[in-house]
Amino acid sequence: MKVQLSDGEVALRPLAVSDASAWAEVRRRNTEWLTPWDATNPPESHDVAPTFRGMVRRLKADAKAGRSIALALTVHGRFAGQVTLGGITLGSLRSAYVGYWIDRAYAGRGYTPRAVALVSDYGFFSLRLHRIEINIRPENAASLRVVEKLGFRYEGLRRRYLHIDNDWRDHHSFALCVDEVGAGLVDRLRQQSSRLG
Numbered sequence: 001m002k003v004q005l006s007d008g009e010v011a012l013r014p015l016a017v018s019d020a021s022a023w024a025e026v027r028r029r030n031t032e033w034l035t036p037w038d039a040t041n042p043p044e045s046h047d048v049a050p051t052f053r054g055m056v057r058r059l060k061a062d063a064k065a066g067r068s069i070a071l072a073l074t075v076h077g078r079f080a081g082q083v084t085l086g087g088i089t090l091g092s093l094r095s096a097y098v099g100y101w102i103d104r105a106y107a108g109r110g111y112t113p114r115a116v117a118l119v120s121d122y123g124f125f126s127l128r129l130h131r132i133e134i135n136i137r138p139e140n141a142a143s144l145r146v147v148e149k150l151g152f153r154y155e156g157l158r159r160r161y162l163h164i165d166n167d168w169r170d171h172h173s174f175a176l177c178v179d180e181v182g183a184g185l186v187d188r189l190r191q192q193s194s195r196l197g
C-alpha cells in the first residue's frame, strides 16, 4: 500500500527514484546542517554507501516487508526533507521509531512537527502500533523542541546508542504509547495552535 499523508501544505509520500536530483541538491546544500545528526556506518559493519537508486530500491524492499517506511517530506509539492518510520516490529512489541531531517531553508516553520504528527498517527491508527519512539542527541536543541511540541514523554538516556557523525553517541529517548495520544498528534498540534491564537 502506498502511503500518502497530508496536512495542508505539508505532505508525505514514498521516496522515489525520480527524487534523485532534488534529494542530491538538498543534501549537498545542507551538508554542514545535517552531518552532526546523520547516521553513519560503524567500522564493524562493512556496508558501502549505496547510490540513490540503490537506496530507494532497498527502502522499497523494506516497505514491502513492513520493516520501515521512508517518506519524502514535501511542502507545497517541493521536496524538503525526509521522515522515516523505522524498526517496525509487530508481535508483542508493536513498536517503531521516527527519524527526520528538513532542508535548512524550510526550518523553523513547524513543518517537521506536523510531518512527525502525520506519520505517528499513521503508525498508531493505520498500522495499529502500540508505541512510537524518537531518539535525540542531547546536543540537538532543535530536535528536542520537536518532541516537546508533540508531547513525547521522556524515557531516559541511552548511552552510546546510535552511530552518528562517525561515533557512538548518547541519545535521549522519548516515546508515546497509543493510549497517550487521544485523537492523535495532528489533532494535538491543531488544538495547540488554536489555543495560541
Ligand SMILES: CC(C)(COP(=O)(O)OP(=O)(O)OC[C@H]1O[C@@H](n2cnc3c(N)ncnc32)[C@H](O)[C@@H]1OP(=O)(O)O)[C@@H](O)C(=O)NCCC(=O)NCCS
Binding pocket: 033, 034, 037, 100, 101, 102, 103, 104, 106, 107, 108, 109, 110, 111, 112, 113, 135, 136, 137, 140, 141, 142, 143, 145, 146, 149
Ligand atoms: C530538527 C529539525 C528536523 C527541526 O525541524 P523544523 O521543521 O525546523 O522544526 P520547527 O520549525 O518545529 O523548529 C524546531 C526548533 O528548531 C530551532 N530552529 C528554528 N529555525 C532554525 C534555524 N534556521 N537554525 C537552527 N535552528 C532553528 C528552534 O529552536 C525551533 O524551536 P522553536 O519553534 O521553539 O523556536 C531540523 O532542525 C533539522 O533537520 N535538523 C538537522 C537534522 C536533525 O537534527 N534531525 C533530527 C535528528 S534526531
